[in-house]
Amino acid sequence: MNLLLVEDEAVLRQGLVDLLHTAGYGVDTAGSGPEAVRKIGEGTYDLILLDVMLPGFDGIEVCRRIRPAHPTLPILMLTAKGSEDDKVRGLKAGADDYVTKPFGARELLARVEALGRRVRATPVEPEVLKNDGCTLDLGRLQAVRGRQIATLTVREGALLRWLHRHRTRAVSRAELLEQVWNLRPDMETRTIDMTVANLRSKIERDPADPRIVVCVKGVGYAWGQDAAR
Numbered sequence: 207m208n209l210l211l212v213e214d215e216a217v218l219r220q221g222l223v224d225l226l227h228t229a230g231y232g233v234d235t236a237g238s239g240p241e242a243v244r245k246i247g248e249g250t251y252d253l254i255l256l257d258v259m260l261p262g263f264d265g266i267e268v269c270r271r272i273r274p275a276h277p278t279l280p281i282l283m284l285t286a287k288g289s290e291d292d293k294v295r296g297l298k299a300g301a302d303d304y305v306t307k308p309f310g311a312r313e314l315l316a317r318v319e320a321l322g323r324r325v326r327a328t329p330v331e332p333e334v335l336k337n338d339g340c341t342l343d344l345g346r347l348q349a350v351r352g353r354q355i356a357t358l359t360v361r362e363g364a365l366l367r368w369l370h371r372h373r374t375r376a377v378s379r380a381e382l383l384e385q386v387w388n389l390r391p392d393m394e395t396r397t398i399d400m401t402v403a404n405l406r407s408k409i410e411r412d413p414a415d416p417r418i419v420v421c422v423k424g425v426g427y428a429w430g431q432d433a434a435r
């Protein structure tokens with residue numbers, strides 16, 4: 207793992223670099239908020255160790271600035287003892303975890319290891335469903351059939367995801383309202399039929415195209431390939 211250590215106190219920084227090197231990590235350093243933002247933008251790091259009190263702007267502002275472009279980059283904040291406010295602000299700004307200064311070497315290494323493990327355990331895999339020549343990329347909200355690309359709405363993506371996940375059976379409109387729309391199941395169900403009609407016009411353009419969302423009479427809908435048989 208390649209880490210960026212953001213810490214302005216030179217003695218502590220050198221101590222941490224030595225500790226992390228000994229533990230087998232690659233370590234780069236930054237000594238201010240602006241330097242941290244610049245290095246994170248240019249480099250490829252697996253984890254950021256980020257002090258709160260920094261010259262330029264603080265670690266919480268660093269978090270805030272880098273999060274949009276690096277949504278999954280693990281950030282471990284180094285907060286001052288007793289500063290409950292820093293912890294809360296840090297977590298709100300997008301930090302994943304924190305250790306309180308002064309911390310022991312073993313505690314810090316355990317946190318770094320745990321955070322790294324958690325990140326490695328949850329790879330961000332593309333969510334792609336294929337159905338008879340139609341590729342549904344639910345992560346990017348795109349439906350591709352031949353040369354035609356249609357953009358899906360978040361709701362259409364959620365609907366397809368739910369039908370596919372439960373593809374061994376038909377799914378009722380009440381269940382869809384509750385699970386996909388977060389609405390009470392006794393509410394108006396026409397909105398589902400309209401959404402399905404719009405969705406079909408994108409993913410089943412040609413009447414000859416295979417059905418992906420199948421209407422199951424008296425029940426609701428089902429994922430085309432498996433449940434409709």
Ligand code: CA
Nearest residue numbers: 214257259260
């Ligand atoms: Ca500091």
